[in-house]
Amino acid sequence: MENRFLMLGDASFTVEFPTLTGIAGARKVRQLRNRIQSEIDGGHLDGIIDLVSATRSLTVCLDPSRMNFLEVRGAVEKLVQDPFVENTEAGEIWTLPVCYEGEYAPDLDEVAQRSKLSVNExxxxxxxxxxxxxxIGFLPGFPFLAELPEILRFPRRTSPRLRVPAGSVAIANDQTAIYPWESPGGWHLLGRCPVPLFNSTWAEPSLLTPGGQVSFEAVSEKDFKTLETDLTCGQLNPTSFRSVKRG
Amino acid sequence: MDAALKILSPGLMSSIQDKGRFGFGRFGVPRSGAADPVFLRLGNALVGNDPYEAAIEFRFLGPTVKAEAGSVCIGLAADAAAELTRAQTQEKEHVSPWQTVTLNEGDTLKVMPLSKGASGYLTIEGGLQLMPVLNSTSTYARAGIGGTNGSLLQANDILKLKTKATPREFEKIMNKAPQVSTDLLHVILGPQDDYFSDESVTGFVSNSFKVSSDVDRMGIRLEGTPVNSLPEKGNDLISDGLVAGAIQIPGNGLPIILGADCHLVGGYPKIATVISADLFRLGQLGPGADIKFKSVTLEQAQAKYNDLEKYIETCTHSIQNYYGEGAINLVALHGSNLISGVVDAHSPGHFPGRLEDT
Structure with a gap:
């Protein structure tokens, strides 16, 4: 597997699979991450303080006081050489409600025009x-989801919004995502999802886990508000949008 | 009743920060932590705490605090003086930078604006009672985690102490307070230096940049000669991992140095990354500051890390009893080298303990 090691200062480096994109890239990254994590758990690899996954790269962050950059990089270079296997993950499947209406969907009309489709399509x-x-990255609980149908793919907005509301469901290039928090952002906003994606008191603070799958269900503004209220007051559990595990 | 500190006025962007939140990249959680970890460590050394005990971080403008219950010993780790008002007498006392001050119940401490730099710390002897979130009490306000209730400090917030201040006859002062220069930042080129021509990279490390008014814990935007990427590469890559100190070059060519609260992934090419030993300097960069970058190797970066640790040790060892302003303290005078003066006589610009820039 073609790979590159990139320096990110004196205490981090990024392993990149430059020929991979999308789902295939993310799966390789996940396998490499799991290998490194099991080396750490087995006590064979010291000084790693964090691992950051991206679409086709993994960033390894070290404790600079350990001064073992070259040693860790050498160990990871070996782990990258091991053959990667075909995906056998059994992830969770989610169906998340989205309201694609009115103020929740400021870019829907423009996306419809640019893709020459109707809003309903x-x-x-x-x-x-x-x-x-x-x-999961960018912001706590923020899921990068792929792949978007070809006809809906557009580059990021040329001028990012200073304020994207929390819950916004957005698209850019071949990906879609949900903003768990209000934030600046350059993606096109198609709707709003009422389900909280991150809570630091949950055993797993991020609702969604890489390797799982997500699709959406269109809901009316009225249903959105009801769901939002029920989720906020605890009448409805976010995990109720999860269906059976993939086997 | 627990000793407690009350925020009368929060100052600017004041927040609780400790070492930061590491190991939660898989959930998308930024690391946060003190913008200037060296000041945090030295401030904690002043009051006898663990190096990374949580403290109040402020930006440019310090807070005014009151000992709400019991007595509270505070370390003033900032290039700022403060004014102590005794509740019983309404007398005011001057508090020097890098000294401790013990507030009795009802006393207030008003921290003056920073005379230089961008970040300062109030460290609290014994530490604050805070509930760690994902192993850290650092505030990350965007996601409402850390600190007292996930937000920046507000007027009337009450911070409870873990322990009461121990009665003391005298305060402490750091005779060799840290001297932080921010005009030169050492970097290691990459990860995307191949997005730039050799001329662009040369320009990046030889031109001077000015810090814009757009400075916060997420990042520092610079002004100056744009650093242009190669036309065939552009300024949009498939997002990859970010760390504090990474220098992004967006489409307008003006560098953004990422700070402690930066996102974990991003799609702009990063021409270089500030080395670990210089990260604390980023916490002291304010609008209008002039900076240059210098490229170093991994070995040089690690040597600078060791130099910084030695420097922190020197500052820490210079902490001495403080007998008040005007009191003659021969030990302290000798310690700060004002009497022997041998080093200074030969090199007027050189202060013992000052960290060299190059």
Missing amino acids: VIQLHSSTVYDILF
């Missing part, structure tokens, strides 16, 4: 596609 396409959860 865009909603139908975006919601029915089954997306792989590539990785």
